[in-house]
Amino acid sequence: MTMSDTPTPELTGGALKRQLGRALRRQKLRALMLVAPLLIFICVGFLMPIVSMLVRSVENNIVVETLPQTITALESWDVDSTELPPEPVFRALVADLQVAIENRTALNLARRMNFEAAGWTTMMRRAQREMPDWDLETDGPFRERVLDLHRDWGALETWRSLKAYSSPYTTGYYLAAVDLTMVSGHVEAVPDNQALHLMLFWRTAWMSGLICFMTLILGYPVAFLLANIKERHANLLLILVLLPFWTSLLVRTSSWKVLLQDQGVVNQFLVWIGLVADDNRLTMINNKFGVIVAMTQILLPFMILPLYSVMKTIPPSYVRAAKSLGANDWTAFWRVYFPQSVPGIGAGAILVFIMAVGYYITPELVGGPSGMFISNRIAHQWYVSGNWGLVGALGTILLLAVLVLYWVYDKVVGIDNVKLG
Structure with missing residues (x-):
């Protein structure tokens, strides 16, 4: 055997170190595979429901998805105003509700807004009976016609609530959880008979x-x-x-x-x-x-x-x-x-x-x-x-x-x- 054929201590030590590293990685992989079912179960059964709960507590897509034109038209209306929104807002409302009624999502909006103010279900049901027959081109103006459907369309609080909860995300649920509500853009305590x-x-x-x-x-x-x-x-x-x-x-x-x-x-x-x-x-x-x-x-x-x-x-x-x-x-x-x-x-x-x-x-x-x-x-x-x-x-x-x-x-x-x- 020549000198070149003899393995040096450095090469031998490096090979051993690599082999030890591979053995440790295999051991860690086996351990990970053993606990993988438990990790998956924890993620699916524990972490995902918590994340879903956190998302639902701030999610508020129903209003903006159901009334996109109305929400856009309401941006120029001042919530502190003593006047109802102008005619373009009512026209946008009719257009949005006709689409929602056709897609059967109008009652979803009513259910969401009922959590903030009562009466929305009745308002939506009357809209479902009347609005599908209205022609956007020939039956305007719509302000008076909408006000005739239900008296709550003429209440400022209805429009203020609609604008207050028009964002895709809201703190309204957390306010309700501590017996507060948002009125005219301001946070107020709910009445004593509703505080729970x-x-x-x-x-x-x-x-x-x-x-x-x-x-x-x-x-x-x-x-x-x-x-x-x-x-x-x-x-x-x-x-x-x-x-x-x-x-x-x-x-x-x-x-x-x-x-x-x-x-x-x-x-x-x-x-x-x-x-x-x-x-x-x-x-x-x-x-x-x-x-x-x-x-x-x-x-x-x-x-x-x-x-x-x-x-x-x-x-x-x-x-x-x-x-x-x-x-x-x-x-x-x-x-x-x-x-x-x-x-x-x-x-x-x-x-x-x-x-x-x-x-x-x-x-x-x-x-x-x-x-x-x-x-x-x-x-x-x-x-x-x-x-x-x-x-x-x-x-x-x-x-x-x-x-x-x-x-x-x-x-x-x-x-x-x-x-x-």
């Missing part, structure tokens, strides 16, 4: 907080017991804690409805022992009380399990050391054991609160009008009203509130962990 969403947001927040607190009060002793008793007894108790997970949520909620109703088990028992008169039974269903009781029981395991997972890692020797130094049982618990369980409290609290904020079935079945959450309002707008824009705005506000709450939790728990460390 802020009250529902507030009710959802404080009731979810109360439910979170109740699960903590009830779950902390259970988790403490699970973490400090013998293994075989702890396993049996843990099975009892997990037992509700094996029962349908609908069944559990319906069971509470049976227990708490006027002729239910609880009222019957209270009457039997004489605490409540038969003609004065307690009202425990279709109100806030029923929602709090039912949701506390349903969400209790979500508080117990994070607490248990943290308490299980706390060495018992810490408490024994505190007692050996003269601390009584309460001092040893409060000064030594409790601070180490704070991360479990934070994790359980954020989990229960976030789940409670978005709960729908339980408030729907046992809450009644006074126990309705914002999620029930979202469902109503979705299924009954078909107001997808308002659904998107309400859902986005709720999502942002949860993200802010999670950010605060992360900051607080992070500080606590540093102090404990």
